[in-house]
Amino acid sequence: MKSGAIPENTLEQRMLGLAGGPRVTVDVLVAPLQARCVMLATRLGVWEALDTEPRDAAALARALRVDPEVLAHVLRMLWSAGYLWSDNGLYELTALSRTDLLPPAGTSRRAHVLMCDLFWNSMSGLDEALRLGRGIDSHGVLRSDEAWRIYEAAMLEGARDIAPLLVPYIPVRQGARSVLDLAGSHGLLGALLCRAHPPMKSEVLELPAALDHSRALACVAGIQDLVEHRAGDILLDDFGADRDVILLSNVLHHLEATQVRSVIARAARALSDGGTLSIVEIDPPRPEMPPDAMRDATALFFRVASAGQCHPVEGYCAWLKEAGLSEIRVQRSRLFGYHCLVLARKIA
16 A cells, blocks of 8 residues: 555646655645544544535534634645535535544444544654654553543454454364453454354453443444453453463554563463464564555554554564464465464464
8 A cells, every 4th residue: 555645637747756846745744734634523523513414614613613714724625635525615525534434334434533633642752762762652642531432442443344354264172162352342353253153252351441441342343242341451460261262452562572472471371272372463564575555654653652563473473382382373364454363272
């Protein structure tokens, strides 16, 4: 995937190719402002305000109680980006904003946009990360109950895409009854695995601050009959014993390497004979790969906005072997996007 200036005519195409042309200005001025306008519009309720009827900037400003002149500039940025359409000064939603940013559509990315809004200021941490080699604790940014609600909702939005695709690849031994979903938030992946292998049930171990929102999201996803949530911290709490499947889905990139090794070792000890440890993680760019805007931005984001990083797959494989697990394999698929699945089993 690439991101950047897209010419709309031959003249713009020529200008973008010229030395000293507008390409750099587009990258450093237009792209950040466009992103900020999408976040702001989502937080203020622009999409909802335009849901039933088109409005001009003045009428929309009155409804939102904001300055009409500045809002007019914001609306034009959203128009140019394809989120709005305007005719005779009246703004209306496009298919993109209607399907992706209006709640509660199943395709919505609203919570993800609001989560990026929460982390906007954290991106200044790139300077410190370059100097000191460490990012920030992203969970430390979540200082309110509302922030945790947004964060957890964004986790469910992302899981809806990939969780159903992962289930067929996760081996489950015959007679299995229990799944432990470590820091599993809503618990969707574990629940879908249980649904595919009855009578399994899943237990989610989640931070206390996230627990109520995680339980509520399980109800939204219709999986509350398969998932039980328990307060805990994967860095501190015991994982029990005789677990048939243990899931570590999109959590290890928040941890430092020594912490990842510890979690994997304790998870391995908690598995039953024949049990499976499943790691779902972002597959970071390898040096020999060509650049990819989405993959590289994701890896950089978690390097800056996390105390850990997107660890290389080879590292997970080594730590699984170190923990005494066998049948280690890596599953990649275009359907997984920028994620991969790392699997291992406990063989007596």
